[in-house]
Amino acid sequence: MTDVRIAGVGMTPFGRHTERTGRDLFAEATARAFTDAGVSREAVEEVFFGNFMGEFAETQGHQGPLAAEMAGVQAPATRLDSACASSGAAVRYGVERIRAGADVVLVGGAERMNNLSTAGTTEALAAAADALWEVRAGLTFPGAYSLMANRYFERFGGDREDLAHISVKNHANAVENDLAQYQHTLTVEEVLNATTISSPFGLYDCSPISDGASAAVLVSESFAAAHNLDAPVRITGTGQGSDTFALQDRESMVRTPAAERAGDAAFAEAGIGPDDVDIAEVHDCFTVAEVLALEALGFYDPGEAIGAARRGETTVDGRLPVNLSGGLKAKGHPVGATGCAQISELTKLLRGDHVNSDVVPDAEVGITHNAGGTVASCVVHVLEVDG
């Protein structure tokens, strides 16, 4: 099985770009990725593009060929929808395509959200939940994760202050990241006193509504060698899992088996385990989601990750720095772009050209965790940098 190398990555700044279309955002991300890669557009053999709510926000479906056109690529192109894990899935399909014999694949995603009202965005995001049993009961996405958080508190203990430390940590990580939507710190008190969105979550427990795009140029080992590419980061493991769609049908609301399956598969392919990971970018769409991710990936036993940020274990100087990019919470969460953005940020962290690389100079192995819905789907990738 050939190694898959990340030749180049690119992102738009994530934020409030109300008037910018998804196609415009993706054009910028791919231009940055091709410049970073030093690979010609003509070399691309296939495009995988993640987008979730294009029909809601832009009345735009069938976005695969549109994405390729905006990237300046003439190649078969497919849009993937796995809710907030859409571009994580796009990366995974790109990896598999290269393993199947392709030399160059463009992957990425884009989402425009802020042209909708808050209620409109809430409605669009709710489409990732069960339309019958959840949405018709008034469940929103903050609401769904709130149900999981309250169940977690009941089952394992923990409280809002534990979750607040996650938000504080991720905001602190984003302060110097010019691609992040929010480059300011928060205090625990500010998180706890914020306007309630859906109890127990206040505003600062929730990732923001964001516009943005991300892209990566994936190449085979042989292509990288033949073209003398500077591409030191490899994707050594990929995994994807699914779970029962609605929360009510799950054996447990405090475990995320889709992430467990995806993590197990990615670790097995890479031939490593959780103890080998130096840094992680996980899907903190809501503060409790980071807790569930760390437990699903095996970094903590069930019920143990709730206090990880508060204890300093996942902060920049902790034993496992988590979401050094700022995570979805502070970097932003244009849903279809998020999975590949995690790849982009982790690649730079490992290469040494991320603004936060200096805090993890010896990091060699990183992991991304990208979840869709209430983790009814999840994609995990292991990245390793040449020593």
Added chain:
Amino acid sequence: MTRDVGFDDFLDAVEAGDPQYLVDNDGRTHLPPMPYDPATGEKGLTERPVPEPGEILTHTTTQIATPQFEDDTPYVTAVASFGPVDITGQLRDISPENVEIGQAVTLGVERSETRDERVLVFYPA
């Protein structure tokens, strides 16, 4: 609003006082619509009455809603266990601050304030 087969039938049954869940050949439980046994593909799962009262497993009070419920806020959504099946619904006839995990509830159907659409609800038992 166009009916959704299975789900609206379940709401009809709640209104009639006789909601049913489904059991497949392996004894696993489902809520409708589930026309085929997911393990075997055979049609026709066994119907069993949903036992009441249920018990609240978790709940949240929503302040920012979708357009379908924006005039209903704040409202409490909960998942409650009714024996072999868990069900999602809105809590009625109780203040949000008084809702507790473990509280006993029964099933009902009400109409939303915003769009006058049917909503599966729980009442304190």
